[in-house]
Amino acid sequence: MLRKEVLIKEKTEQAVNILKEAGVDCWITFTRESEICGDPTLVFLAPSHVTWHSAFIISSDGRKKAIVGLYDKRAIEDSGAYDSVDSYVTGIKEPFEHYMKELQPRTIAINYSKTSEISDGLTHGLYLVLYELLQEIGFENRLVSAEKIISALRQRKSPSELQAIKAAITETENIFQLVKKFIAPGKTEKQIADFMLNEVRQRHLATAWGESTCPAVFTGPETAQAHYFPTDRQVKPGHLLNMDFGIKVDGYCSDLQRTFYIMEKGEKGAPPEVKKGFETITKTIEEARKAMKPGVKGLVIDELARRIVTEAGYEEFPHALGHQVGRFAHDGTALLGPAWEKYADKPFQPLEPGMVFTLEPRLTVPGRGVATIEDMVLVTETGAEFLDHPQTELMLIK
Numbered sequence: 001m002l003r004k005e006v007l008i009k010e011k012t013e014q015a016v017n018i019l020k021e022a023g024v025d026c027w028i029t030f031t032r033e034s035e036i037c038g039d040p041t042l043v044f045l046a047p048s049h050v051t052w053h054s055a056f057i058i059s060s061d062g063r064k065k066a067i068v069g070l071y072d073k074r075a076i077e078d079s080g081a082y083d084s085v086d087s088y089v090t091g092i093k094e095p096f097e098h099y100m101k102e103l104q105p106r107t108i109a110i111n112y113s114k115t116s117e118i119s120d121g122l123t124h125g126l127y128l129v130l131y132e133l134l135q136e137i138g139f140e141n142r143l144v145s146a147e148k149i150i151s152a153l154r155q156r157k158s159p160s161e162l163q164a165i166k167a168a169i170t171e172t173e174n175i176f177q178l179v180k181k182f183i184a185p186g187k188t189e190k191q192i193a194d195f196m197l198n199e200v201r202q203r204h205l206a207t208a209w210g211e212s213t214c215p216a217v218f219t220g221p222e223t224a225q226a227h228y229f230p231t232d233r234q235v236k237p238g239h240l241l242n243m244d245f246g247i248k249v250d251g252y253c254s255d256l257q258r259t260f261y262i263m264e265k266g267e268k269g270a271p272p273e274v275k276k277g278f279e280t281i282t283k284t285i286e287e288a289r290k291a292m293k294p295g296v297k298g299l300v301i302d303e304l305a306r307r308i309v310t311e312a313g314y315e316e317f318p319h320a321l322g323h324q325v326g327r328f329a330h331d332g333t334a335l336l337g338p339a340w341e342k343y344a345d346k347p348f349q350p351l352e353p354g355m356v357f358t359l360e361p362r363l364t365v366p367g368r369g370v371a372t373i374e375d376m377v378l379v380t381e382t383g384a385e386f387l388d389h390p391q392t393e394l395m396l397i398k
Helices: 004-022 070-078 093-103 124-136 147-155 159-182 189-202 272-291 298-311
Strands: 026-031 054-059 064-069 084-088 108-110 143-145 216-219 240-245 247-249 256-262 322-324 331-336 356-359 362-365 369-372 375-379 384-386 395-397
Touching (some): 004 054, 004 147, 004 159, 026 124, 064 070, 084 093, 108 124, 147 331, 159 189, 159 247, 159 375, 189 240, 216 369, 256 272, 256 369, 272 298, 272 356, 272 362, 272 384, 298 322
Parallel strands (some): 026 108, 108 143, 256 395
Antiparallel strands (some): 054 064, 216 240, 322 331, 322 356, 356 375
16 A cells, blocks of 8 residues: 555655756645645645645755644644644744745745646635735745646656556456456446446445546447446447546556457457457557657657558547546646647657556547557656556457
8 A cells, every 4th residue: 555654755855856957946835725625736745635824845955844734733744754844823924934034945836837737736816825925025026837846746656656556557457357258238338337336346446537437338339439428328249349447546547448349140250340440559559659758749659649540541539649647547747649729738748757648549430339449658768668458459249
């Protein structure tokens, strides 16, 4: 089990090195009533939620300070991650301003971003509070976005984070193997999803996202294809059936998709058009993985994958090739995606060692359904390696 104290120590130490790398003097995560409207970064900084105004201040010189309400102090101290933890009763202003004047940072990174949701945890109201506190001591013009710091912190997975992700992948793959034996003509999408959810509950685990669409199960042609709940549609011979499913272990997610073919009477395998579609997907994933390496922009990998699919005669998939996975199924800033408005500058971010991505191209086989696979890869110092056991053969259901 991943202990919270281990994670917090790993990530706060990592933050110090990221600040040095970025040339930023200090980083402040400022939050309150975090169970209601918490900063997504807080999980790396504190073992539990905080109530009153709280400031977690990490400096490039290695100092780590927390200023929290009186009743939150003990939990933060027990994490062992901070050099000192100050508490207050009437208000945060005096201890916060006193420490900032002692610190004298030239640049102060705070948690806002126009394009990265993981880096935008500071609400507008709290921004105004923080700005006014810093204005009183003449530091208000030293503020910069913490997007690069938070992105690097979430994207560069620590050893314990990778261990949790691998455990989630193992559980997911085990359930996929079990459901393969359960699928049969006449079974509904709902029945298949319920079977998988029962397996999750027996393991005392949780799904990687909401159970209404995890797993997502789609059989045959003319389905919603993604982000939709299982229906009463029945599995039929000649259908392609695909599933999108993930498990959460120790706070970290898996996100995998697998495709099955339901054989018709007398068939010994999938028909040529189904084989072609599936093989196009496996080729796309492998070629994309081989092209991934530190410094390459996500846009380049997406372009490569999109070209393989379209050159095989299929329409391009209407989404990014892959997203990062971490504490959420969709995590991180950098994206393997096209230069579309909705993705902002995410596809232009370079890959870094420690990033965990999905690779999930898809295509439609007319009259049969959707062929898609979603595998997970880790960016290494020299390339990218699979974290799961990639699906290389179409799973056949009699």
